[in-house]
Amino acid sequence: MSDAVDPARYSWGGDEFLFVELAEEMSLRANFRAMAITRALRDERPDGVLEICPANASYQVRYDPDVLEPHTLLAHLQDIESKVGDAADVSLPTRVVEIPVLYRDPWTTETLMRFRDRHQDPDATDIEYAARINGLGGVDEFIAAHTGSPWFTSMVGFVAGLPFLFQMVPQDRQLVVPKYLRPRTDTPKQTVGHGGCFGCIYSVRGAGGYQMFGVTPAPIYDPAQSSADFADFMVFFRPGDIASFRAIDRDEYDDTLARVEAHDHRIRSRDVEFGLQPFLDDPDAFNTRLLEVLRAD
Incomplete structure (x- = not known):
């Protein structure tokens, strides 16, 4: 697995949303990474995750802050990002x-x-x-x-x-x-x-x-x-x-x-x-x- 990808940018949207930008422009690799990360999150589905929405080179997660502490969710997503890497060895x-x-x-x-x-x-x-x-x-x-x-x-x-x-x-x-x-x-x-x-x-x-x-x-x-x-x-x-x-x-x-x-x-x-x-x-x-x-x- 290669590490030749830029780290994701995480942004809070109010107190219920976390937006994650994987790249500034669309590419098949950026989209595949978004797909791989969101599928992994969907498989693990921590309590408190309400919605998972993949996009072209990003994704967004809606969560319940009364159930899932925001920085716990952030750490979980960063861990998935690290495991997925450049997604070269992922098959969907x-x-x-x-x-x-x-x-x-x-x-x-x-x-x-x-x-x-x-x-x-x-x-x-x-x-x-x-x-x-x-x-x-x-x-x-x-x-x-x-x-x-x-x-x-x-x-x-x-x-x-x-x-x-x-x-x-x-x-x-x-x-x-x-x-x-x-x-x-x-x-x-x-x-x-x-x-x-x-x-x-x-x-x-x-x-x-x-x-x-x-x-x-x-x-x-x-x-x-x-x-x-x-x-x-x-x-x-x-x-x-x-x-x-x-x-x-x-x-x-x-x-x-x-x-x-x-x-x-x-x-x-x-x-x-x-x-x-x-x-x-x-x-x-x-x-x-x-x-x-x-x-x-």
């Missing part, structure tokens, strides 16, 4: 999931055209703009890059069920697209979007500022818990999930949506163990094996 049980996407769909296209005055390039669609500023040859090449590697769910939040997705490729190959100059007041439900280094899926219809590339027919948030994907919880994505986007046509979109409405659809998934160091050693080979697991019968 998770799952890889396949998300079908209708790129350049009519609904996000209609929406983005209504808000061109808020965009960096009013004469191009969001996906055309994203392809150009990433130095790609066009929309088809952008879709190939977007679907060609898996995405790590670094956190879930902002609105209920929305996953933040970090592309699992070396930094010089990551797709990076700025958010709109000014946020939209509308975004279709289940829009596949992108802002900065993060992909996302909008779980509900509402305001937003991420670029819009397409839409998935697969629900990721269901308060009614009406299908098997939501039997345990109304939110599909969990931190640590690994998503793989797959391009589909309109016929498959309509067929999938019909099965969703009949409560006869499940998102394709496979359980896997994810270790950070094996991925960092050879990202392309690791991703190939990962996607083979997903698509195996």
